[in-house]
Amino acid sequence: MRKIGEDFIMDKIYNAIEKASFSLEPEVKKLIQDAKIKEENPYGKKTLEVIIENIKIAERKRIPLCQDTGMVVLFFEIGSKTMIEFKNFQSLQDVVDCAVKEAYQKLYLRKSVVSVPDRKNTLDNAPAVVWCESIPGDKIKFSLLIKGFGSENTTQLKMFLPGTEQNEIIEFIVECVKKAGPNPCPPVFIGIGMGGTAEKAVYLSKKALLEVGIKKFSEIAEFEQKIIKKVNETGIGPGGLGGRFTCLDAKVKTFPTHIAGFPVAVSISCWAHRMYQGTI
Amino acid sequence: MKKIKTPLDESTIKKLEAGDFVEITGIIYGARDAAHKEFLRMIEKGEKFPFDLKGQIIYYVGPTPVPPGAIIGSCGPTTSSRMDKFTPPLLQAGLKGMIGKGIRSEKVKEAIVKYGAIYFVTYGGCGAYLSQFVKECEIIAFSELGPEAVYKIRVENFPAIVGIDSKGRDIYSY
Known part of the structure; x- marks a missing residue:
């Protein structure tokens, strides 16, 4: 012991x-910086520039x-x-x-x-x-x-039927992001929990947010890439003001579920994805 | 970039179009959920308002506490839609502008057109950046509400974008 x-x-x-x-994890910052370089929409680009400036000021002047x-x-x-x-x-x-x-x-x-x-x-x-x-x-x-609750208020849970196709799940996630629109401060990070019971799915969706920026090579990684692509096709963009980058990353966590059901939960985090992981 | 001063007058508002980048200079009033609830109660009861609403801008903000030597804490916009139900009566009472983030209801949009007002959006989550444009700040009402108190804020070149203009055009209508 x-x-x-x-x-x-x-x-x-x-x-x-x-x-x-007062600061973001390097993986989160890198995703924001890469998006700024690639974003073409003038409003989206300006928003990302301000976000990067905000990160610098927060770190340098120790303002939240x-x-x-x-x-x-x-x-x-x-x-x-x-x-x-x-x-x-x-x-x-x-x-x-x-x-x-x-x-x-x-x-x-x-x-x-x-x-x-x-x-x-x-x-x-x-x-x-x-x-x-x-x-x-x-x-x-x-x-x-x-x-933050701008993004927390956009959390959604849906109890799908066992026969649900992958594209229906993606549609649900895209709808969540669309419904949230500018409120959760895009570009967002999306955590998806699939399986378990209702509360387990929501729990997993939160834990999935902790995996932002981590590269995975699996079947689920392909699914995640599809989600990112579809969400970014909405054109909501940074700040909800238009652009290519509505989400910067999406992560899925799964757990076995019951033969009769398929819970899916979506948790969204704002661009200021404040997380920290440690070991004691 | 259009530079504007508060309080807002009719000609300034009319010149602004959804999507315009603006810089706001002057006094704005910070207030969010709990303060709005109080505002509505005051209007209904005909009580004296903590400030003269005429031509003013309310910024939907609940800043972080002020550390020693600073003017204000982190002070980015909060989600505007939570204030939707309180906004039309405030516009009727003379308020001319709001700063926040996100979509407004149809009723708010109608009230904006009806009373010749304007809705600005600013950069969500960028409270550290936006604090740099604040030159003075004091609590003028409901101090017991802490971050939800009413703040009188003097800003210089505070950056925003016209979200809904006086004709009802909306930057978020994609």
Whole structure:
């Protein structure tokens, strides 16, 4: 059993929030930069130029990339040979929430989380959405998503029938992006979850967003390329103002499902795709 | 590039067409969901408004907190459609412009034409960039709403694009 201190986890989460709020991962930046070079629509091109300038200013002057500093989502994969030593905290949720509270206060990030149903601001951006899975090994892997709600509000789930063809799935994804239009701040990243149960599909679609920029060579990679091509044929473009680049990447994650169904979920992230992955 | 000043007058609005790049200089008012709900209540009850709406622009924004020594935090536009139901009464009360991102409803478009107003869009997610055009900023109402308070913002050459012009032409109609 490998013992891991709660403070150590808290520091890692705090640092991840800090990193993701002010800068983008190199893969994400590269996709944006490549799009700027290739975009021909004057509005689309101008939007991409401003986005790149925004990224530079955010990094240099330490201003949050976007004013919607989001709701924090954390995916943990906890090694079965690890043991978290809790002293001051009751649970992993408490550890994460403490890191969130500290980060949002100290880093001047916007506190956007409200209670439900009375919608009172919690004033510290906690709680975070925390997911835990068990994996073999003696490490804890974590993935952070800082999710703005311009894009989160465009999430969709559809329970397809077992006989659904691939092109119907693609049509559904394209419709999701069309319906979202300029609202999720295109060019977007698309996460698709296929299979499992309804909630598993949505969960997978979020996890798929963490694979942005990673090159895959498989049958699913071909499917992803088809999705990108079809979505970009809509011409919605950067900022929704027209152009070739409506989405910069699409990733699919699958899970076996029931003989009677086929859940498909689509999660969209804005161009400011704030994610961070680490190992503890 | 067309340079415009606030408050907006009729001749300025008429000259602007959907798709025009503009730079806005002057005072604009930052307000989003919760503040709009309050605005509507104030109009219905005939209460005194926190600022004179005549010719003014509302920017749909909820900035990040201001660090020491800064004027404003990150301050990009939020999705305008959430303010759709509050917009026609505000236009009727004298508001002339909005800045945000995304599509507006048909009702908003009709109200824009009816009251000779204009809708600008600016760069979504570019709050760090857009903060560079803000020269002064203060909260003037509903400070208890935090990021949803009403902000009086002085901008210089704030970049935007005409989204819906006074004739109802819409940049997003693809």
